[in-house]
Amino acid sequence: MAAPISKQLRGYCKQCQHYFLRTRISTKNYCLGDQRFYVSVPLKRTDISSNFHRVIRKYGLKTGPDFSSFLQIEKTKSVNIKLNQRDEFAATPYLSLDALSGRKRKVFFDVYGCQMNVSDTEIAWAILQGNGFEKAKSVTEADVVLVMTCAIREGAEQKVWNRLEYLTALKKKRVSLKSKPFMKIGILGCMAERLKTKILEREQLVDIVVGPDAYRDLPRLLAITDTGQTAINVLLSLDETYADVRPVSLSRNTKSAFVSIMRGCDNMCSYCIVPFTRGRERSRSITSILDEVKQLSDKGVKEVTLLGQNVNSYRDKSGGQQYSVGQLQLPQPDTSRGFITVYKPKLGGIRFAELLDKVADIDPEMRVRFTSPHPKDFPDEVLSVIQERSNVCKQLHLPAQSGNSCVLDLMRRGYTREAYIDLVHHIRSIIPDVSLSSDFMFGFCGETEEAFNDTLSLLTLVQYNVCYLFAYSMRQKTHAYHKLQDSVQQKVKLQRLNKAVTLFRELAQQVNERQIGTLQLVLVEGDSKRSSAELAGRNDGNTKVIFPKIKLPSTTSDDKISETEIFPGDYVVVEIKSASSQILKGTPIQHTTLQDFYRFKTAIS
Numbered sequence: 001m002a003a004p005i006s007k008q009l010r011g012y013c014k015q016c017q018h019y020f021l022r023t024r025i026s027t028k029n030y031c032l033g034d035q036r037f038y039v040s041v042p043l044k045r046t047d048i049s050s051n052f053h054r055v056i057r058k059y060g061l062k063t064g065p066d067f068s069s070f071l072q073i074e075k076t077k078s079v080n081i082k083l084n085q086r087d088e089f090a091a092t093p094y095l096s097l098d099a100l101s102g103r104k105r106k107v108f109f110d111v112y113g114c115q116m117n118v119s120d121t122e123i124a125w126a127i128l129q130g131n132g133f134e135k136a137k138s139v140t141e142a143d144v145v146l147v148m149t150c151a152i153r154e155g156a157e158q159k160v161w162n163r164l165e166y167l168t169a170l171k172k173k174r175v176s177l178k179s180k181p182f183m184k185i186g187i188l189g190c191m192a193e194r195l196k197t198k199i200l201e202r203e204q205l206v207d208i209v210v211g212p213d214a215y216r217d218l219p220r221l222l223a224i225t226d227t228g229q230t231a232i233n234v235l236l237s238l239d240e241t242y243a244d245v246r247p248v249s250l251s252r253n254t255k256s257a258f259v260s261i262m263r264g265c266d267n268m269c270s271y272c273i274v275p276f277t278r279g280r281e282r283s284r285s286i287t288s289i290l291d292e293v294k295q296l297s298d299k300g301v302k303e304v305t306l307l308g309q310n311v312n313s314y315r316d317k318s319g320g321q322q323y324s325v326g327q328l329q330l331p332q333p334d335t336s337r338g339f340i341t342v343y344k345p346k347l348g349g350i351r352f353a354e355l356l357d358k359v360a361d362i363d364p365e366m367r368v369r370f371t372s373p374h375p376k377d378f379p380d381e382v383l384s385v386i387q388e389r390s391n392v393c394k395q396l397h398l399p400a401q402s403g404n405s406c407v408l409d410l411m412r413r414g415y416t417r418e419a420y421i422d423l424v425h426h427i428r429s430i431i432p433d434v435s436l437s438s439d440f441m442f443g444f445c446g447e448t449e450e451a452f453n454d455t456l457s458l459l460t461l462v463q464y465n466v467c468y469l470f471a472y473s474m475r476q477k478t479h480a481y482h483k484l485q486d487s488v489q490q491k492v493k494l495q496r497l498n499k500a501v502t503l504f505r506e507l508a509q510q511v512n513e514r515q516i517g518t519l520q521l522v523l524v525e526g527d528s529k530r531s532s533a534e535l536a537g538r539n540d541g542n543t544k545v546i547f548p549k550i551k552l553p554s555t556t557s558d559d560k561i562s563e564t565e566i567f568p569g570d571y572v573v574v575e576i577k578s579a580s581s582q583i584l585k586g587t588p589i590q591h592t593t594l595q596d597f598y599r600f601k602t603a604i605s
Contacts, residue, residue: 100219102133108142109250112160113150115371117189119258119307121148122247124188124215129248131219139170144184144222149191151273154473157191164205184225186210186218190277193234194476200230212263212278213237216245236279243288246295255302255523255569261289261355262308266343267374269401270412270479271444271472274309281310285318286350290358297363302523302569306359306370312377317349337426338419339376342412353381360389365594367523368392369542372399375423376414383430390598394431395465395541398424399439403458404451407444410484417454424462435541437466442500443493444472445484452496459504463511465541467504471497505581512543512579520545520586521597524570535566535588539574544583547574552590564591573597 107128109121124146125135136142145167150156164185171183186208187199193211200209207225210218211234221231241263249257262283265274293304308314335341360368368391375398386392398420402408405416415423427434440455459467471493474486520539528534528546535549551563552572566572571594574586592600 100131100223102128102131102219102222104132104134105143106136106141107133107144107146108136108139109146109148110139110163111148112156113148113152113189115258115305116260116307116309117148117150119247119260120189120212120215122249122258123242123245123260124148124210124218125250126245126248127215127218135250139167142183144186146186146188149187149189151190151194151277151475153470153475160187160191168205184208184222186222188212188215190273193236193277194273196232196234200232204230206230208232209234211235213240215242237282238280239282241282241284243284246292253568255300255525256305257296257301257303258305258307259289259292259296260284260307261311262314265309266313266341267310267414268342268412268479270410270484271401271441271475273475273478276477278309281313281315283308283314283316283349286316286355286358289355290362293359293362297366300569301366302571303367303369304359306356306368308370309372310374310377311370312352312373312382314352314355315346315349316355319350335376336378336415336419336423338415338422340414341376342414351381352377353379353385356382356392357385357389360385360392364391366391367540367594369395371397373397375399375420378423378427380430383427387431391594393540393542394433395435395437396427396431397437397439398427400455400458401439401441402444402447402451403440403455404447407447407451410446410480411444412479417458421458421461435465435543436462437468437542438462438464439468439470440500441470441472442496443488443490445474445480445486445488447472447488447496456500456503459500459507463507464504465508465511465543467508469497469500469504508581509579512581512584515543515576515584516579518576519589519601520574520576520584521592521594522547522572522574522588524566524568524572526568537572537574539584545574545576546583546585547572547588550588552588554591566591571597 107125109125111117111121129135133144139145147160147163147167149160164187167183167185171185174183184207185205187206188210189212192199192209196209199206207230208218208221209230209232210221213236214233217233221233224231242260247258247260262281264279264281265272266281268275289306296304356368356370368389373396378396386394386396400420401411401413403417405418408416408420424436427436440459442452442455471490472486472488474481480486522537522539522545524535524537526536527549528536533549534546537545537547539545549566551565553561554564566588571592573589573592575589576584576586578585
């Protein structure tokens, strides 16, 4: 934390009648008055240590805040400043408008973790871009490096610590280059909230620490660091959704986009840190979500993914509306059969089924996905919307975590093995061609060999298209940390993980081989990573499809046949020729549209 101002004063500036501050990164003195480095007239030690207030009255500290500054905040709220922030941050009495401006400083984002972190990065970038910051092409040219972090597992955090050591070394090199501004390093996201002051104290690796609900405060926090101080804001909010911030993509010409619809989680699974780093559930208004999706459609985006820590528990209560799809009215909450929650029933509001239906209606040629859901929030209304809307992808993420009922009970998941299997069968009865993915962890507290074998048997029974498999790592603050014992040895965890990975790859190979000979609608993403002579895209089930980069025959308006190239964002019909456990390979047949493909598919089925 920053030292008291009486300990930071170094001298008095005759040029502008302000004080200098001691700084960690320069032998020069930083003037509070016009925010520049000068040679100063030293203050007497006795003035600073024993007669500080008289020094203040004598020389006039004009920039630093005093009690009257905060009393005046209401009068300064009307200042017209381009901040894209809430009113309380729009006018900071102890910082000038110029200090809050980015002044064309270049920002580089280093992103770790889930899709939600990618979305948060786009929100943070929108806020900074609106305040005069520019995007850096590489970390070496950046004036500000912001690391978006993940705290879900220990391995993810260790990657961030290693990255910070590299960035700190880069920052020290920058100090010797007097022609460039000093580099600022910031930690954003879940790890920032979880570790807080530890990040600031550990070898002073960073300048700012910003939690998931404090991105609006980034300009102010960066301005504070200009005086050599560190800054932190990790306060969690009960209502922050960034609904009024339009995210700015970090990738140019992308044809897919993330749309955050809710934040936080109320499930309180015993192993999970998310409720403690992301806070309680709160949903954006349906109007703001539909407006954002409409804007993305107008820009040519061909696929949107609705995001949330518990995305299908979405509940917009801003207008007092009830859940309604068609003629159905459900004032009571509805969950998957056989599933329970740890919290009291929630009533009212627009639910996920209606939101999904309205998003799909905006652009029939734009694919719609969503992640990450909880299995308890798949009532029949949601499944019916997925089946009926051709542009809602028939791909569901059903995180099981374990295949053993006793372990699931310790995890506080709210369902048994039998209830989960019943849900899978029910989903496939409504959506026969659905693709399923899941999460599993191995070595959770008290997991026996028998419980592990139950998880392997669930993998075999369900036949997932995609699985994310991890060894369990205990997180502080969680229920498991306080109430359970991490009894499974790390060696055993890794052995079980490796065995599960081997089994899943064999099963996924069989699942994908069943696609050979089928026609798949592929949304083209761009060149394959392995060869510029091939293109890559994803099918409806979110499996990667690789095919040759060739021109395809098409019919012109005067009924002549010509050849056209394939570009990112095109829908292409691909005949699958081979498969591995992770990808499909095929031959492109023709260009098409999403609706034309499904009309053709319906006609031949």
